Amino acid sequence: MLKVTTPGTEPDAALLRAMFAARKAVFIDLLGWDLPVLAGQYEMDQFDDEHARYLILSDNGDHLASARLLPTTRQGILSGLFPMLCAGPVPCAPDTFEITRFCLDRSLNARERRDVRNSLVHALATFAIEAGISRYCAVAGLGWFRQIERFGWSCRALGAPIRTGGQELVGLEIGITADTPQLLEAAGIHCGHGDNRAKAKPGSLPAGHKEWH
Known part of the structure; x- marks a missing residue:
C-alpha cells in the first residue's frame, strides 16, 4: 500500500514514526551519516517540516520504503548543501521537487529490496503526474546515479561528479511526462511488490546499498 502525506493532510502518525526510525537505521546506523537524531530513535532534520511530502510503501502498517519530496522553491539539500554539483543554476520551480531520503527498510532481503x-x-513517477510535477532533482552517489539513469526515464547529471565526504556525488535531474510510467515498466521497473515477504536476518543488508540524500 502506498501512503502519501502532503502538506495539509492528516498524517498517519504511527507510519511516520516507522519511516523516521527506518531512516535512522539506514542513514545513521548503517551508512554512518552525521545527522540529527530525535529521542534516540528517529532521523529527522530541518527539512522535515510542513512543506515536505512523503511517499511511504507499507505492508500492514510496516514500513517497506519511503521517499521525501521537497519543494525547490525553498532551500533543500541540493540548493542548500550541494549547489556545487550543478554546472548551471540549481533547479528551482513550482513544478520541480527534490527527491531526498530514498529509504529501503533494512528488514528486507535482496529480492524484496529490488x-x-x-x-x-x-510511485514517484505516477505521483508526479497526478500532482503536476514535471521534474525531479536529487543528490546521489555516482554508482547509484548510474543505476538511476538506466531505469528508463529521462535522467541526466546536472554537472560533473564531485568527491566530497569520502564519496563521489552527482546532482541529477529527472524529467516526468505522461509516458514515464510506461518507460519505467519497459525497463523492468514495475509497481507491484509481493505481500509475502521472507525476512532477512535482523540488521542484514545486501551489498551495494545506496540512497538518495
Whole structure:
C-alpha cells in the first residue's frame, strides 16, 4: 500500500514514526551519516517540516520504503548543501521537487529490496503526474546515479561528479511526462511488490546499498 502525506493532510502518525526510525537505521546506523537524531530513535532534520511530502510503501502498517519530496522553491539539500554539483543554476520551480531520503527498510532481503525499490520509483513517477510535477532533482552517489539513469526515464547529471565526504556525488535531474510510467515498466521497473515477504536476518543488508540524500 502506498501512503502519501502532503502538506495539509492528516498524517498517519504511527507510519511516520516507522519511516523516521527506518531512516535512522539506514542513514545513521548503517551508512554512518552525521545527522540529527530525535529521542534516540528517529532521523529527522530541518527539512522535515510542513512543506515536505512523503511517499511511504507499507505492508500492514510496516514500513517497506519511503521517499521525501521537497519543494525547490525553498532551500533543500541540493540548493542548500550541494549547489556545487550543478554546472548551471540549481533547479528551482513550482513544478520541480527534490527527491531526498530514498529509504529501503533494512528488514528486507535482496529480492524484496529490488521489488520495493521498483515500486517506489514507479510511485514517484505516477505521483508526479497526478500532482503536476514535471521534474525531479536529487543528490546521489555516482554508482547509484548510474543505476538511476538506466531505469528508463529521462535522467541526466546536472554537472560533473564531485568527491566530497569520502564519496563521489552527482546532482541529477529527472524529467516526468505522461509516458514515464510506461518507460519505467519497459525497463523492468514495475509497481507491484509481493505481500509475502521472507525476512532477512535482523540488521542484514545486501551489498551495494545506496540512497538518495
